[in-house]
Amino acid sequence: MPENKGTDVGKNINLIDRVKLGVAVSAAKSVTFAVRTLRLGAASVLPGSIARKIEPRLLELLSQQVKNGVILIAGTNGKTTTSLLLREILERKGFKVAHNSTGANLENGLVTALMESTDAFGGLNVDYAILEVDENIVPKVLTPIQPKAILCLNLFRDQLDRYGEVDTISKRWTKAISTNSPNTTVISNADDPTLSYLGQQLSQKVVFFGLNEPNKYLEEIPHAVDSIYCPNCGHSLDYEGVYLSHLGEFSCPQCGFKRSKPALNSSEWSQVLVGLYNKYNTLAAATVAIELGIDEATVRDTIPTFQPAFGRAEELQIDGKRVRILLSKNPVGTNETIRVVTESNDKTTLLILNDRVQDGEDVSWIWDVDTEALVQRGGTLVVSGDRVYDMALRLRYSDVYDSKVNLIVEEDLKKAISTALEHTKPDETLHILPTYTAMLDVREVLTGKKIR
Known part of the structure; x- marks a missing residue:
């Protein structure tokens, strides 16, 4: 001490x-x-x-x-x-x-x-x-x-209407x-080109x-990539591998x-x-x-x-079923939470999209999210939130292979959570992917408590 x-x-x-x-x-x-x-x-x-x-x-x-x-x-x-x-x-x-x-x-x-x-x-x-x-x-x-x-x-695109x-x-x-x-x-992320520079x-x-685990490289650079150009000279970076978004093992063939x-x-x-x-x-x-x-x-x-903060991969027991909440507030973060879902054997996911000030009022970022991976695996997808129909449309456009996904649109958040729980089997986990204010709303519904 x-x-x-x-x-x-x-x-x-x-x-x-x-x-x-x-x-x-x-x-x-x-x-x-x-x-x-x-x-x-x-x-x-x-x-x-x-x-x-x-x-x-x-x-x-x-x-x-x-x-x-x-x-x-x-x-x-x-x-x-x-x-x-x-x-x-x-x-x-x-x-x-x-x-x-x-x-x-x-x-x-x-x-x-x-x-x-x-x-x-x-x-x-x-x-x-x-x-x-x-x-x-x-x-x-x-x-x-x-x-x-x-x-x-790290630095990713987030609330472009506020930050650029x-x-x-x-x-x-x-x-x-x-x-x-x-x-x-200064402690900085070596795998982020802008922060490494x-x-x-x-x-x-x-x-x-940073990471040094090539076995965790993605098969390809994701759509929601933010910075694949050299911060020194502007030339395209060469990547040996990418872990997520633009984070990975890189070098510039132009300036070194x-x-x-x-x-x-x-x-x-x-x-x-x-x-x-x-x-x-x-x-x-x-x-x-x-x-x-x-x-x-x-x-x-x-x-x-270590126990996580609410919404950051926190797990709860609700009605005898396990619920995992994964904050999803921008393209890179949502792609990673989708990766967690698709690597599991769980078949029910609840996505909640809000557009309040704390979320960022521009929700066009959802079109940079690789929702195709979530839709193609099938199962049940429940959508809710202030911009529920925007999210539903994004998921519908992701269904390019007629995956037979069960898409449920529910404006009322309480009903959406209840519906998602009903579709979750006792031995599976319900994954909830909310934006920031949606996460606060979920907390109030599930626990009766507000964060602030």
Whole structure:
């Protein structure tokens, strides 16, 4: 157990800032108490919003109190699973960790998460803070946070109506990180060309993670591929093999750019949860933990006992039947959850498509998903959600071989879940593939509880 040295709030903060910090935190804690008492939500964003109006520098003032530093986790897919696994590893060693576990990953959510661990005067007594950060705000938060480590998981197309293409984000990341503290360690995905290149351009210490298991290569590059061109010269990359989307073993025949070497041998590591994408999450968390000085034995011992967050391959028992929920919010993620389904012997799948702000209002991405693999295997497909007919149409167009799939369209979510359970045999698993807000709706139906 690490020594608890306590927190001296005033050590690096002047009197005026200390007073404003205390007022802001006290106001936020009052709001949190009221919201939760009245059961209006999880209070994961509003307290931070109010506190930042009182003290705009709150993110900086709180971050500088974290004893061993802040770890930022950014990327399109896998932030929640990776951060939770890393948190469990650190807590197993006795460290106190602050974490935005609700998934509120914009500035107000980050501030709210840090304030959860403060005293009434704004004193923050934690060893580490793990903050999942929306990929679009990484450049905005680097300066106030001055992180000890930045984990760059992956970059895929996600909510193009908000973010744009991956090249735009990667260039902004590179510019922001390169001008940040030289003491920051960057952990980056070697198998993602844009992030492998990003890491090679930085002056800070960079450590890579990735797979080295050719037996897991896809037979061909999938339709939902985002970045198969060299980030250095623009020439088409040569791939020895692809694991998912544009992630794989690559090199550029034009300029010589090639994949970076991962720090860990992936074939020697078990993975957390199902799906190849969770092997990446496992390796990412393990690489960060070892870089922080955690012994490898502790990391390995933590992986088999890890419990996922709701919707991230979590399994439930409902009416005596097993239900597995696989968040599916963009082309790459959905292709991977479909791979999990098609590699099983289970015959019933429920797909739920919403188009709310948190999902991204543009649902055209479903036409980049390889739903043909799901349809061609047959069985029963139940569809629901705000855009149920868009999903039903996509599946119908996928039935190019007259697969005899049983397609059931049900607008009402409760009825859709009930229907899917009825078609699930006792010895099989019902796979539910929801977008983000649909996942929250499923939680409320299945457990009677909301996340926020």
